[in-house]
Amino acid sequence: SSLKEGGTLAPENRWYEELHSADNYWTFMVSNNGRGQLIATSARPNKEMNVSPKAIPPQIREPLIPRKPVLPIDQMKEGIRLHEALLSHISGIVRPKFGGDAGGVRILSSIADRLSQKVGPLAPELSARDLKLPDVFDNLKYQTGIRDQAGRGTCTYFAAIAALEAAYTRAGYPSDIDLSEQYFSWIRGVSVVNDPPNSPIIGTTSATPRDDILGSVAGGAVSYNFMLLTHYSVPPERSLPYIGSGDYDNYKKWPSYVKYGLMNYRWDDPNTLQASINSWNFDPDQNNYEARGGARYGVADYSVLSKAQVSDAAILEALIASGHDVAIGTPVWDDVFNLDPARPRWKRDPSLKDPVGGHALLLVGYDRKRQFFIAKNSWGAVAYDESMLADDWKDVAKKYQGYALVDYGYVKEFTDGAYITKVSDITESKHNLQRVFGQWDGQFMDKTGRVLLKGTLTWRHLPGSFDTLFGQPDLRIGDFVDDAGRITRVNGEIAPDNKSVTLYMDLSDGGLGYTESRGVVIDCKLTLMPGNPRLESTTLSAGPARMGIGVRRSDFGLPLPPELMDFTARLRY
Numbered sequence: 001s002s003l004k005e006g007g008t009l010a011p012e013n014r015w016y017e018e019l020h021s022a023d024n025y026w027t028f029m030v031s032n033n034g035r036g037q038l039i040a041t042s043a044r045p046n047k048e049m050n051v052s053p054k055a056i057p058p059q060i061r062e063p064l065i066p067r068k069p070v071l072p073i074d075q076m077k078e079g080i081r082l083h084e085a086l087l088s089h090i091s092g093i094v095r096p097k098f099g100g101d102a103g104g105v106r107i108l109s110s111i112a113d114r115l116s117q118k119v120g121p122l123a124p125e126l127s128a129r130d131l132k133l134p135d136v137f138d139n140l141k142y143q144t145g146i147r148d149q150a151g152r153g154t155c156t157y158f159a160a161i162a163a164l165e166a167a168y169t170r171a172g173y174p175s176d177i178d179l180s181e182q183y184f185s186w187i188r189g190v191s192v193v194n195d196p197p198n199s200p201i202i203g204t205t206s207a208t209p210r211d212d213i214l215g216s217v218a219g220g221a222v223s224y225n226f227m228l229l230t231h232y233s234v235p236p237e238r239s240l241p242y243i244g245s246g247d248y249d250n251y252k253k254w255p256s257y258v259k260y261g262l263m264n265y266r267w268d269d270p271n272t273l274q275a276s277i278n279s280w281n282f283d284p285d286q287n288n289y290e291a292r293g294g295a296r297y298g299v300a301d302y303s304v305l306s307k308a309q310v311s312d313a314a315i316l317e318a319l320i321a322s323g324h325d326v327a328i329g330t331p332v333w334d335d336v337f338n339l340d341p342a343r344p345r346w347k348r349d350p351s352l353k354d355p356v357g358g359h360a361l362l363l364v365g366y367d368r369k370r371q372f373f374i375a376k377n378s379w380g381a382v383a384y385d386e387s388m389l390a391d392d393w394k395d396v397a398k399k400y401q402g403y404a405l406v407d408y409g410y411v412k413e414f415t416d417g418a419y420i421t422k423v424s425d426i427t428e429s430k431h432n433l434q435r436v437f438g439q440w441d442g443q444f445m446d447k448t449g450r451v452l453l454k455g456t457l458t459w460r461h462l463p464g465s466f467d468t469l470f471g472q473p474d475l476r477i478g479d480f481v482d483d484a485g486r487i488t489r490v491n492g493e494i495a496p497d498n499k500s501v502t503l504y505m506d507l508s509d510g511g512l513g514y515t516e517s518r519g520v521v522i523d524c525k526l527t528l529m530p531g532n533p534r535l536e537s538t539t540l541s542a543g544p545a546r547m548g549i550g551v552r553r554s555d556f557g558l559p560l561p562p563e564l565m566d567f568t569a570r571l572r573y
Helices: 073-089 109-119 124-128 155-170 181-190 222-229 255-259 274-281 289-293 313-321 408-413 429-436
Strands: 016-020 026-032 038-045 136-138 299-305 326-332 357-367 372-376 404-407 416-423 438-446 451-459 476-482 487-494 500-505 520-527 534-542 565-571
Touching (some): 073 222, 136 313, 155 222, 155 416, 222 299, 289 429, 372 408
Antiparallel strands (some): 136 357, 299 416, 357 372, 372 404, 500 520
């Protein structure tokens, strides 16, 4: 974009109000090039000034309407389903932690008992729970900057990343930590598994329809996101900057969707081709090896709240006062866009029956006297005008500038909640595993080294990462497509030392369920050398075959019996 008169201004992505021209005319959008320089990528005129008559900002070519970046109802319901599925498989495992190293206060035994009845064993810190909760408490000193999701429905990713950044700040990391929501959105879509757990009868399932979804899809649930962050890490923002344009979710307008024939894509359409999704997800424009290699920030431990807990204001107060920030999901109504200027908080209007969508927030404080929670929202900083505030609310302009306030009456609508109790050590070797993600050039050879079959292995999921969600073993890795266009799901198991992996695939009947270990069994050495990940088989053997009427597939679509072949693969990008 150009800053010259007559230039076209780029659509809004992320704007930094503190970066402006000397005359306060322009506000700049910048990126960090990682070498100590801020690069201005676009600019916009400030609201109180007129735009140059020769400039053509795309965002004001049509009359502006209030932006409502909320989740569509169907995605909100999917988030609730994920939250309930997760709860159903972790009953008795969740252990909330209070007090001590979290920097909060201890809680009354009555609250502890209510939590204990709902989520199982409590952490040992509860043995000395004799202090009354303060009337007002916040964790603002741990919060990083307020972000803006702009025109996309990515609130659940922003809430989770905000919680993760604050948790790292508590753990002693720099307070300016800024992690990539764009990468987290991508990893959530890429790692999805929609296939059934098994497919015992030949021909009943296929690997051609999609298993995962595009890495640009909004939605999810905050508890599901924390589960993901225990297995998948995220890099700093500079590794994969956020794309805020609403057109990024417009499959008919954004060029990359047209490139791969995804103009009519729907996240819930089971018939979308897996090959098209893989091509889009692993296009270098959507993600890159450097970002995956730099993904080192994640969750070591977290707790999930039931519907009863997350809609109980006293429990939310106790968690916050104990030093935890609570990410919540909730339906929202138009009342959140029409606040009382004297006492500006989200206040439920009972006359509004149907929600306009779903949203996620991070609760970081509370004021019991005035009956509101302090929330870090991802709609940009909230600007409070002290002159407009009621006399008993004027302190809000100084104390909570930038944060949203949520009335206690809204709490009964909350559907999903979770909080982080421990972050991952960024030096842990488990973070290296995301280097395997991408498209690998694979080939099967005879024992003389002659190549007999080539194909592309798309590695898009870490086996075991959905064990908790599914309540049974998760072996999914991705897909293999040979040069003839045959596609098979690929399952596998990674050794604890991350130095070897066993793959399962069947090109003759590729619809493996995510729990199945049938087909050709390929034991490989896994090398995660930066810039040159590779797989080299040590043995190939015949595993179980799926049975059909009078048919047994023992070669699994390979040109030779497995024991007469070798397999190698190198990561393309």
